Each structure stands twice: as C-alpha cells, then as structure tokens.
Amino acid sequence: MAPRRRQSVTIRHVAADAGVSLQTVSRVINKEPNVRPEMMERVRASIAKLGYVPSIAAQRMGGSRSYLIVALNDRERTIADWRNRQGTDWVDQMMLGGMLTCAEHGYRLIVELVDTHSDHIERELLGAIAALQPDGVILTPPHSENPLITRMLEAHGISFARIGSLKLGGGFALAIDDEGAARMATDHLIGLGHRGIGLIAGPDEYELSGWRVEGWRKAMAAAGISCDGLLAQGDFSFASGRSAASALFDAARAPTAIIASNDQMALATLELARERGLRVPDELSLISFDDTPIVRFVHPALTAVIQPIAAVTARAVELIVAEQSGQPTPPGPIMLPAELAIRASTGAPR
Amino acid sequence: MAPRRRQSVTIRHVAADAGVSLQTVSRVINKEPNVRPEMMERVRASIAKLGYVPSIAAQRMGGSRSYLIVALNDRERTIADWRNRQGTDWVDQMMLGGMLTCAEHGYRLIVELVDTHSDHIERELLGAIAALQPDGVILTPPHSENPLITRMLEAHGISFARIGSLKLGGGFALAIDDEGAARMATDHLIGLGHRGIGLIAGPDEYELSGWRVEGWRKAMAAAGISCDGLLAQGDFSFASGRSAASALFDAARAPTAIIASNDQMALATLELARERGLRVPDELSLISFDDTPIVRFVHPALTAVIQPIAAVTARAVELIVAEQSGQPTPPGPIMLPAELAIRASTGAPR
C-alpha cells in the first residue's frame, strides 16, 4: 500500500518563512491587489526558496478556481480514430493548442471522452464535472450544440466554448471558416483555368457540410460558372466518396477538378481516378478538405485545406481563462481562417 | 466573473437522505468493510437517486487518493510531433491504453509535458505533483530512467511505472520486447534469403536503441552471418536516417536489406534508395521499427514492427492501480511482445 501522502510544503510554511499571514501569501499567489511590493517580494522569495506549489485540490476546496479545463471529445469516434491509426490527429491538435495555452495561464487541460449517442451522457458529464470541478469545458462536434450538455454547463455556471458552432447561445461559439476555405479552394482551381469543378459534400448532420457547399457555390457564382451537375454527396466515408466520385465522373458534365469534403473521400476519388486511367493532376485536379498525413504522403501529394484546430482550441482556452479572471470577452461567434496547402494534385486543365 | 461554484450534492446530502452518518457513506464509496449489505444498499440508492459524485479535490484533501494518474512525456519531442503532423501517434496510443484502463478503475489520466534537457525538470515535475497530487506517474523515454525523476517520485511516495525500462529499482519497469522484435525482423529477412542485413540504430540516450542492435546481432549470429560493416547509427531524425542509409549503401558490403530503428529513418532510407535507383523491395528490402500511418501509405507500404504502446500503457495503469489498492504486484520487469506487419517493402533478394 502506498504511504499516506501529504503536501510537504504548504502555504503555512511559506507564511511562517516570510513572516506574514496565510492570507498575504494567498493574495500573492492569486495576484490579488492590496499587497505592498515589498511584502510581495518577500513572499515570492520564500515561495521560491521552499519550492512551494499550491495544491489545486485545496485551492478548489477553498472555493476558488480549479485551474482545470476539460476538453470533451466523442468517445466512439476518438477511440476508433486511435485504433485505426490512420493519422487522424484532431485530438493531438487540440492538445497542441489547448495544453500550451493552458500552461501559459497556469491551467491544465484534461481530455475526457463521452458517449454522444448514449442517453446517459448527462450522467457521464455530471460525473466528470463533479469529480474534476473544471473551470471550463471545451465542446467539440458533435457535442457543440447538444442542448443536454450546454444546459447542464449553464446550470452549473461553468464557462464553456463550442468549437464548430456559430450559433449564439451559452458559452463561446467558435469555428473554422469553412465557407471561406471552400471558396479559397474553388478560387484556386478557377485560377488554374478550371470551370468544371465538382464538389463532394459531407453529410447534412454536420453543419459544416453546408458551409462548404455554400463557399463553393459562391466562388462559382462569382466566376460566372454554373454549378449544375457538379455536386455530389457522401457521408465522409471512403465508400461514400467512391460512389460520389463515380457519379461525378459519369455525369454529363464530367468535372476537370474535384473538391472532396474530407480526406477519406478525397482518397477514394484518387483511387477511382487511378482505376479509370485519369491522371492526377493532368486530367483531374483534386483537393482534400483535411490535411492528414495520408494526403501528404499519397502520390501525388494532395492539395488540401489545412484546418487550424490547434489555433481554434487555443482561442477557446483563452476565452475561458479570460472569463474566469473577469476580463471582457467578445460577444459574437469567432471565426478562424483555414489555409490552403498547394501540392501536386492540382494543376491547369488540359 | 464566473459565479462561485460549490458542489451541489455532497456526501452530507447523501447521508441525510439515507439516514446514516457521513462515515457510512464514505465507507460505501470507498468499498471499505464494516458496512452491512442492507446499509450499503440504502446508501447506494441515495447516491443514485441524488446523482451524487464524490469530489476528487475533497477526497484528496481528506488524505485519500486523488484518482489521478499523470502520463509524463517529453515536451520538445511531443510538440514537435504534433506540429509536424506526420502521424506519430505515441501519445494517442498511450491515451488509448491509459485512459480506457483508468476509466475502468475510476481513475483519470492526465498528460503532462516536461522538458527533459532542462535543469529545472525537477521544479517542473514537483509543480505537477504538488498541484495535481497524482496517485501515480507513468514515465516514458527518455524520462524512464532519469534519476532526478525517479528519486523525487520515490521521495514523495508516489507509485510510478517506467515504460521502456527493464532496470530494477523504484517503480514498475515495463518495456516492449525490442530485442525480440529486432530478432523477429531480422529473422524475417533471413528467411527471405537475405544475408547483408543492415541496421540503422537509434541514439544511445535511448536504451531501446541498444536492445534493437542486440536482437539484430543475435539473429545474425544464430544464422552464422557476420555483422561487420552493416551497422549505422542515427538519432531518429529524417536527416540522420539519410546519412546512415547513405553510409550503408556506400559501404564495402552494401546491404540487400535494411532495418531502420524508427519510421523517420526508414522513410529517409526509402527516399535515398529511390534517388539512387534502388527498387524496393527488389533491390532493397526495408523494415521500419514504427508502424505509423505514413509507413503504411507510402509506396511500397513498409513492413514494420508494431509496438504495443497502448497495451504497455494499460499494463502500467493496472500496476499503479493495483499498488494503490494494496494488491500484490509482480516483482520483476514486465515485457510485452511486439508484432511484425509484413507488407510490400520486403521480399527475396535478387
């Protein structure tokens, strides 16, 4: 059995060492006002000397912040991604942006997985909240607009950010500019001389699917090109991508370029093109809407939309931290731009 | 400013609802003896009815476990991997094995990054320990045998597991059977008819580098093949892989097969082979010591050693949890076998 552990250096030791009261030390730790610089320096010195670090548990018990932010991800999808080992790095990018930003502000990020489709999602979330008492929660699709979740968070008075949502409502809404990204991708192709630019849309249950279609539509319209017969739909799976691509290839107006709404569908399109003897990019230009490792190491490497997931998460953390410290926070939804990585799969049409 | 939050349902409410004392509830929560089944049932019912979840912070304050396990990873390398977005999924696999196993036992896994090469590694770790008060820590290379770390953990009486270490000493040592994996890879090539089997070793600061060399040596020796001039060394980076491969190609005894100690060096070898007009696998067989997405999607797909990182981490969590609950734990180091995924990059030599 592990020995009973107690904090070795407590606020009490620091107070004694500095010859001040607990409260003064507490004030210094929490950067509260009403402490003379001189006192502050003395306390700081003692803290450094003794190597004191406040206990999050005790801080939380005293009724203050827990300095913990929970990043909520869909259990099923996340575990499936990890098991597949296909390089999907959504969680990694969240950690990259989230952990580093948390660290800057003295917070810690904890990744939690919950079942979306389960009816005990409330119990699961409640458990995490009660156990961890986080200061903030970051919601990711498909949780971002789940009213069961947002309502509970509001009821508990916990700051939260909704990634991938532009709806107003409780918490901070922030999203990647999917429409702009789709426009950028389409414009890139138009600039190369393409006119028959097909789009393989994602499923309707993801709101971003619609945003991407919208961006494509607008770019086409701006260039005076009709979209007729150039739209197909998939569900983000490889198989659905194949049939969508097949439909586009066989259409009356066969496209010279295709934008697929995610990597799997882009890869499926590439495979089908290869099978049909369509050379990429000479006979078909192709753009993926995910910049996963695979699309970069496939031949030819795919031109792709880079989604700033780390940046969005970092922003989410900043908003939560700001709210915690009573700083003003922007009212409306926040939108971050995506980038386009131009690689070998796009070129001028023959 | 966020409203001051307090636990809504506490042990007190449960006690009142069940008509028992706080202690009885506490005993039920912690599965302690000396509670009549009847009482236990009543308490259980109240807990379910009220949706009570104990506060980790308060539990920890009371002097018991924190139900937190920290997974310590190297900051620099981890962040670099995330930034590169090349599909390195060490952390993901750790989370897969670690989080799920933690969840089974009511624990939570927190990923922490620390600077290995920094001299304030002690302060960093101390900070994490004091703040989080974890019940256990999982060390990964290159921290696993850092005496600064292990000594501090022992001094604080915190259970810890050392992944990638076989040394006896404080904490649990567990490792992937790197030597066996190297032997397996080498045997695979020998079985295909190769004799000139080169090895690109990893840097010495990782003990596993030596184990892999050892496994290769033994397999070669068992087949009566000399290793002379077939060993090169890199530091796990792409660039170092290129020079190591180059050295092997230019050696008096040019190898017909190469085993690279990680994916980056394997990819570098593949690239160089391509540049030099060496066809893989016809003129050069290649094995990677990491099964990251890239090595699977490159052409030809690489035969690779699959490292059971999730399984090792899961085992580490189990050991820590067992020690926490006073269960007996195995004395010696634990070794888990790796697998070999045979793909298109290995074949018979011409």
Added chain:
DNA sequence: GTGAAAGCGCTAACAA
C-alpha cells in the same frame, strides 16, 4: 458495525 470528532490546504468574509 456505526458515529462523532478533528483536520487536510486553501480561500472568502470579515475585522483591525
């Protein structure tokens, strides 16, 4: 078997 006490390390409210 069960309950009453004290206290964990910290912060909020108040007083000085």
Added chain:
DNA sequence: TTGTTAGCGCTTTCAC
C-alpha cells in the same frame, strides 16, 4: 494594507 476566522467536502482517527 494586513491578519483572523470560518468553512469547503471529504477521510481519517477514535469512540461507542
């Protein structure tokens, strides 16, 4: 500007 007091929710004594 500083110190004092009273908890936070829980677990550990130790009585009963």
